Amino acid sequence: MNNERNTSKVAIIGTGFVGSSYAFSLLNQGIANEMVLIDINKEKAEGEARDLNHGLPFSSPMKIWAGSYEDCKDADLVVITAGANQAPGETRLDLIAKNIKIFKIIVDEIMKSGFNGIFLIATNPVDILSYATWKFSGLPMERVIGSGTILDTARLRYLLGEYFELDSRNVHVYIIGEHGDTELPVWSHGTIGSQPLQSYFKKDNDKIKKDLEDIFVNVRDAAYHIINRKGATYYGIAMGLARLTKAILRNENSILTVSALLEGKYGLDDLYIGVPAIVNRNGIREIVELDLTEEEMKKLHHSANVLKTAIKPYFD
Structure with missing residues (x-):
């Protein structure tokens, strides 16, 4: 974990409803100094970053931009909200097969950047995907956390x-x-x-x-x-x-x-x-x-x- 830097940097993977709402919460509460938005749909991530930046005159200073997995290298925290969502009639466990495949790709790309911070997992089923992230990343267990209950x-x-x-x-x-x-x-x-x-x-x-x-x-x-x-x-x-x-x-x-x-x-x-x-x-x-x-x-x-x-x- 990079504790020497004076800044606190959060990388958000996935700019859907949860990712963008979380980014908005971070901006409103002034929790981090830097926030990078990463999404397979780059235009969506860019749009969210621009929209959030326009709120900066009403908030605390923060550097916000749309980036790539390489930007995870020096992040203190990578928060994963990407994946298939629960549809009406589906349980969270119905999403396992789809989301484990997605997570393998995402986590491999993040680790390739040299990331050595903390993972925070929000995608469902969160307990299983937190376990998968721990396995895929090779990070110590204390540095992979799920949003849990x-x-x-x-x-x-x-x-x-x-x-x-x-x-x-x-x-x-x-x-x-x-x-x-x-x-x-x-x-x-x-x-x-x-x-x-x-x-x-x-x-x-x-x-x-x-x-x-x-x-x-x-x-x-x-x-x-x-x-x-x-x-x-x-x-x-x-x-x-x-x-x-x-x-x-x-x-x-x-x-x-x-x-x-x-x-x-x-x-x-x-x-x-x-x-x-x-x-x-x-x-x-x-x-x-x-x-x-x-x-x-x-x-x-x-x-x-x-x-x-x-x-x-x-x-x-």
Whole structure:
């Protein structure tokens, strides 16, 4: 990782809905000094760069341009948002075959440039493509991070905030596991402010438990609802990627639910899956191993088995 430079440079691969929304978030929040947009459709990347540059008089100074894989050489962070999108009726796992092929080409080209920074993966299925990026790149596991369940956790915090009529930033409950149909909420560690979530179950215990389960189902299926209505999800994940970028470039040591390689934590090995982790300038500093209930651990292992079965044909 290049820590000697005074600038912070982000390369974005893919300028579709997610990539361009993420670029806009970076510009709005002034997170990086340099941003290069790379896309197989060079004109699209150029158009996005021009449009973003026209916002610079309203923002912090930033160098923004459309470039090529060679521009990844001295990037601190390469963020991959390229690939086939989830269509109505498709699950994230339906995209594996198409996107693994695309990723092999992309990651090989990036590594050919001499890139030695951190990968941040957003393309679905994110857990499997993070694992693929780690394998294809040969980089240490701490420098390949997937967006994991950062958005799912944000969705849950938002809906719980609405339910309890509280600022969602004061709600702390994690979603872990696959970013997909087998994810799970960690109710046992949930807090609102500094109070355990369980303390809110004083009255109507059964009703609140049912309501929370309904909220979780809404979170798990949120992408399907949005895709059916507007064709794709991109604002939420763009904000999540910007949050991760800030944690990395500013060396925050923040705990975020990302897709990380497990090697023994939670009794799992050799797979990327969404878990809380400490993120800083070097990537993933440490996996946070929560003391899960027996039921939560069983659901996490089920989620892991689904991912392992899905990826086995490609990395056996």
